[in-house]
Amino acid sequence: MSGAPGPRTLVTGATGFIGRSLLPALRARGERVVAGSRRPPAARRGGVPWRECDLLRPETLPRALRGVRIAYYLVHSMGGGRADYRALERQAADAFARAAAGAGVERIVYLGGPAPDGRPSEHLRSRLEVGEILRAGPVPALELRASMVVGDGSASWQIVRDLAMRLPVMILPRWLESRTRPVALEDVIAALAAAADLPLEASAWFDLPGPEVLSGREILERIAALRGRRIAALEVPLLTPRLSALWLKLVTRTEFSLARELVLGLQGDILPRDERFWSLIGRGSLLPFDEAARRALADEPHRAGLRPGLARVEEALAAWAAARNPRG
Numbered sequence: 241m242s243g244a245p246g247p248r249t250l251v252t253g254a255t256g257f258i259g260r261s262l263l264p265a266l267r268a269r270g271e272r273v274v275a276g277s278r279r280p281p282a283a284r285r286g287g288v289p290w291r292e293c294d295l296l297r298p299e300t301l302p303r304a305l306r307g308v309r310i311a312y313y314l315v316h317s318m319g320g321g322r323a324d325y326r327a328l329e330r331q332a333a334d335a336f337a338r339a340a341a342g343a344g345v346e347r348i349v350y351l352g353g354p355a356p357d358g359r360p361s362e363h364l365r366s367r368l369e370v371g372e373i374l375r376a377g378p379v380p381a382l383e384l385r386a387s388m389v390v391g392d393g394s395a396s397w398q399i400v401r402d403l404a405m406r407l408p409v410m411i412l413p414r415w416l417e418s419r420t421r422p423v424a425l426e427d428v429i430a431a432l433a434a435a436a437d438l439p440l441e442a443s444a445w446f447d448l449p450g451p452e453v454l455s456g457r458e459i460l461e462r463i464a465a466l467r468g469r470r471i472a473a474l475e476v477p478l479l480t481p482r483l484s485a486l487w488l489k490l491v492t493r494t495e496f497s498l499a500r501e502l503v504l505g506l507q508g509d510i511l512p513r514d515e516r517f518w519s520l521i522g523r524g525s526l527l528p529f530d531e532a533a534r535r536a537l538a539d540e541p542h543r544a545g546l547r548p549g550l551a552r553v554e555e556a557l558a559a560w561a562a563a564r565n566p567r568g
């Protein structure tokens with residue numbers, strides 16, 4: 241099948257959290273999918289044909305895009321601590337838009353982040369700029385904007401999950417009062433898959449809001465409650481983003497630069513508001529946060545990746561909660 245002629249769908253970022261789930265969903269719809277990655281061994285694991293695709297090495301793009309009709313853009317350069325990642329992301333988006341036009345791609349589908357009420361953080365600004373560059377290019381681009389995607393493997397989910405599961409007493413810096421609309425991985429994948437067929441006259445963007453508006457604090461409380469616990473809160477309004485990120489690095493599995501960007505992004509509400517896309521694709525009901533969180537917790541590969549000390553803390557807290565609440 242991989243050698244058969246006919247248009248293909250390229251998923252860039254195929255080894256990432258979103259890409260890994262999108263591949264099987266597209267295949268289930270009968271699409272001829274090819275996985276794009278800088279790391280062939282990792283891409284091969286999905287059992288899908290792969291092509292080398294490095295957005296910062298434009299010479300890899302013509303081959304990656306050959307025969308492709310729909311190209312998914314699921315790449316970011318955040319993490320790794322590079323101060324110039326915003327410039328790199330602009331460069332990557334520009335190279336991709338040009339190469340897609342050269343290869344005759346009909347549509348680019350990009351998953352980005354929402355515009356906040358106030359001034360966007362560097363990370364959100366960069367995600368929005370990527371969308372602007374792709375939408376301004378010659379190939380029609382559909383940009384979908386989600387805030388936190390709830391699913392095992394998502395960096396933002398992992399942070400809140402680890403905080404909720406590991407701390408008997410929660411430090412509550414002010415940024416945890418910011419509100420957002422977390423959306424289930426299943427709903428995001430359905431939106432991305434449907435985005436391939438949606439009639440589109442020109443480039444456009446849509447929000448992908450989750451069904452509930454929740455503050456960071458409420459998210460932590462909901463996750464802890466799923467494990468039968470209540471979080472005792474200790475308010476520390478003056479914790480700086482840098483100290484917050486150090487604290488996150490200590491308690492969670494997130495790398496410092498990523499944690500810092502995510503904390504900076506939460507200085508105000510991040511509320512995708514426009515619900516039109518769900519109606520356009522006929523998705524009447526979205527997974528409630530608790531159900532999405534329950535599924536994400538159930539999907540955890542048996543504590544792989546947890547530091548042994550922290551895994552013991554989680555187990556002790558779970559045992560304590562079970563003893564207090566035997567039926568819970």
Ligand SMILES: NC(=O)c1ccc[n+]([C@@H]2O[C@H](COP(=O)([O-])OP(=O)(O)OC[C@H]3O[C@@H](n4cnc5c(N)ncnc54)[C@H](OP(=O)(O)O)[C@@H]3O)[C@@H](O)[C@H]2O)c1
Pocket residue numbers: 252253254255256257258259276277278279282293294295296313314315316317332351352353367385386387388389390394395396397
């Ligand atoms: N996770 C969330 O909660 C969330 C929320 C809203 C929006 N999004 C958006 O969803 C998209 C995917 O995010 P994710 O959470 O799946 O990220 P992720 O798990 O960190 O994966 C990022 C992917 O980017 C690829 N990549 C990085 N640099 C690249 C380059 N120079 N050339 C080609 N590929 C490169 C990596 O692939 P290789 O290393 O294999 O090359 C990796 O598969 C992003 O646009 C992000 O903004 C995510």
